[in-house]
Amino acid sequence: MRDDTNVRPRRRDQSQVASGPGRDRVAKNGVSMAAKPSRGDTDDVAMDRHAALAQLDVPASMSHRRALPRQVRDSIAALVVRDLRPGDALPSETAVADRLKVSRSTVREAMKLLEQEGLVETRRGSGRVVTALSGLRPERPMTKFESITKMMVELGYRPTTTIVSVTSRDATPSERAAFKMKAKAQVIETRRLREHEGQYCVYSINVLDPRTLEVAPEDIDWSGSVVVILEEMGHEIVASSAHISVVAEPLAEDALSDIELPAGPWLMVNEQCVTRLGRCVLISRDYHLGSVFSFSVVRRREEDTASSGRG
DSSP states (O other), rough: OOOEOSOOOOOBBBGGOOOOOOOOOTTTTSSOOOEEOOSSOOOOOOOHHHHOOOHHHOSSSOOOSSOOHHOOOOOOOOHHHHHTTTTTTTOOHHHHHHTTTOOOHHHHHHHHHHHHHTEEEEETTTTEEEEEGGGGSSSTTTTOOOOOHHHHHTOOOOOEEEEEEEEEOOOOOHHHHTTTOOOOOEEEEEEEEETTTTEEEEEEEEEEEEGGGSSGGGGOTTTHHHHHHHHTOOEEEEEEEEEEEEESSSSSOOOOSSSSOOOOOOEEEEEEEETTTTOOOEEEEEETTTOOHHHHHHHHOOOOOTTTTTT
């Protein structure tokens, strides 16, 4: 059963949220990785911890909505990408905590996040140092979670949003399981299109648990980022599980009768998004036009313990 709460298409130019000149568009139909520029052929001296600390940016303010460890992680990652190179030592937890005015435990959690991402490692006698992985900067890393709005703006696009529909309907069994709902529960489903320079390039279907919304669906401006909408309501998404495949066109159940989409292929991303507490707050299926978007991945060689050091 569907109850249309907003079926009138609306558009909003998302470009105003960008600052500075737009970035170059991502390379089409390919995977691209750019090595970090070197400091110069004659500069072989690694940056020490004190010099690195001086380059660590102090955010103007820490968002109360966003987990502190992740904000600190972003500050340190920016330092790694911008000023450090593989082998450089990171400032101590105490020094970073003093500079950013946060606790050591917060810095420790941020460092663990960087270690999980492979940007930082701990070496005996040296402390935490930058890894070789930091020298590779995939243009659109497939493992990075970000909203479509943010992705398009950072690529230099000037997207407009068309809201196709916002409906309330019965949850499917899989949705009830993901959201931990009772039988006959309902979900909110939005269908939206992102357009750039007269061409539809993203088609998004988002399913939300109405218990996460602080206001009625008809009172929400759905032309912005759904990720940001949830974050502003106290549900920050920190991770997702995604299944990615290539399709010639959207699935039959997602077909749009009144709107003609460009010919594929389309990159279809089915995703379940969770908060830090592991609560699923968003289920999405996004179609990215293959001629407009590409994503990158960094691959690392794993140590072969079975054959390492043996004949």
